[in-house]
Amino acid sequence: MRVLLVFFFLFVLQGIYAQMNLVPNWSFEDTISCPHRQGVTFYSYTPPWFSPSENTPDIYNSCDSYSSTDDSLMGVPHNWLGYQQAHTGSGYAGFEWAQSDDCDYLSVKLKSTLKEGKKYCISFYVNPGNYSYYVIDRIGAYISVDSLHASTYGYLHYIPQIESPVGVIIADTVNWTEISGEYTAAGGEQYITIGCFRPDSMVQIAYGDTINPPGSWPYYYLDDVSAYYCGPDTTGINELCQYNFTIFPNPVKEYFNIELSNSKGLNENTFISVYNIQGQLIIQQSIKQTNTEVDISKLSKGLYIVKVDALTNTTFKKLIKE
Numbered sequence: 001m002r003v004l005l006v007f008f009f010l011f012v013l014q015g016i017y018a019q020m021n022l023v024p025n026w027s028f029e030d031t032i033s034c035p036h037r038q039g040v041t042f043y044s045y046t047p048p049w050f051s052p053s054e055n056t057p058d059i060y061n062s063c064d065s066y067s068s069t070d071d072s073l074m075g076v077p078h079n080w081l082g083y084q085q086a087h088t089g090s091g092y093a094g095f096e097w098a099q100s101d102d103c104d105y106l107s108v109k110l111k112s113t114l115k116e117g118k119k120y121c122i123s124f125y126v127n128p129g130n131y132s133y134y135v136i137d138r139i140g141a142y143i144s145v146d147s148l149h150a151s152t153y154g155y156l157h158y159i160p161q162i163e164s165p166v167g168v169i170i171a172d173t174v175n176w177t178e179i180s181g182e183y184t185a186a187g188g189e190q191y192i193t194i195g196c197f198r199p200d201s202m203v204q205i206a207y208g209d210t211i212n213p214p215g216s217w218p219y220y221y222l223d224d225v226s227a228y229y230c231g232p233d234t235t236g237i238n239e240l241c242q243y244n245f246t247i248f249p250n251p252v253k254e255y256f257n258i259e260l261s262n263s264k265g266l267n268e269n270t271f272i273s274v275y276n277i278q279g280q281l282i283i284q285q286s287i288k289q290t291n292t293e294v295d296i297s298k299l300s301k302g303l304y305i306v307k308v309d310a311l312t313n314t315t316f317k318k319l320i321k322e
Contacts, residue, residue: 020111020229021226021227022110022120023108023110023111023225024110025048025108026224027223028046028061028092028093028222029089030047031045031046032046032047034061034063035064035074038058048109050107051105051107052107052193053103053152053154053156054153055096055102055103057104058094058095059074059093059094060074060091060221061076062076062077076091076092081094081129084129086223087125087127087223092221093223094129094220094222095195096220097196097203097219097220098217101154102153103154105195106222107147107148107191107193107194108191108192109190113189114143114189115185116186117184118184118185118231119230120183120229120230121226121227122161122162122180122181122226122227123178124179124194124222124223125177125222126139126176126177126221127172127177127220128170128173128218129173129219129220132173132218132219132220134217134218135170135218136206137168137169137203138163138197139163139170139195139220140161140194140197141163141179141193141194142158142160142193142194142197143161143227144191144193145188148191148193155198155199156197160197161183162179162183163179163181164177166204169204176224186316192225192227205218245259245260245308250319251321251322252296252320252322254296255293256319257291258272258292258306260308271308273307274296274299274305275307276305282299282304287308296321300321302320304319306318
């Protein structure tokens with residue numbers, strides 16, 4: 001009986017852990033005071049969320065009363081960009097993509113760091129405002145070890161691990177659209193950043209079904225951001241992969257080889273990427289055979305992350321440059 005009770009409590013605890021959202025203030029309900037003004041409220045009212053760039057995303061809450069003459073209204077469901085009920089609770093955030101030279105991002109530190117080899121389910125909901133004159137595809141989330149900081153208004157040069165499908169314009173102004181995916185941690189990640197991470201040439205843009213055009217550039221409400229462990233546990237990060245791969249030599253001085261265990265899933269969409277410990281993309285090249293040589297002779301000494309990115313899966317390994 002004692003053994004059964006132990007297994008029962010372990011099962012219950014595992015279920016609780018699996019459903020624990022690692023994103024603080026995930027629905028933007030916790031505010032210092034009521035937001036009343038566009039462009040500055042995000043900094044002032046929604047810790048621990050922050051903007052990693054010079055731009056200013058927004059926060060909305062039902063505490064801001066409706067007035068048809070107030071151009072900076074930040075209420076829920078009525079606000080300056082239209083009418084939208086929160087997906088959960090009484091608040092949500094908002095961000096704009098005004099092409100590559102002007103992009104909003106929202107970042108937050110997770111409640112705990114991600115563990116190597118564990119699988120996490122990441123999701124969030126977006127909705128274009130009624131008066132958003134344009135709508136786009138490719139909104140994503142980037143998970144990183146360190147926080148992102150850029151003294152710029154332009155897009156951040158990172159490749160999001162979670163992203164909406166290419167070519168699928170997010171245009172539904174009535175319903176919230178979920179963007180979600182699974183992420184296998186390299187270990188130590190503790191920040192999530194949301195926005196559009198693609199340059200103009202890689203983003204498809206269309207006219208929105210606006211009530212009162214012309215309106216703003218693509219602008220999206222954001223709500224219910226979640227990141228939680230969704231198993232199963234693995235003894236190594238490679239066990240989640242459709243195919244295993246080996247890096248040799250490791251540590252490396254100038255060149256290393258990446259060898260796939262088989263050619264399953266190998267096609268024009270298979271890439272190898274090398275990132276520094278800050279999560280910045282340093283090298284990317286296609287993989288056309290099971291054994292590929294990569295030149296890192298110009299990189300500084302230190303720790304790097306090697307990613308094999310295929311159409312159906314993504315796998316990470318650590319690499320040491322001597």
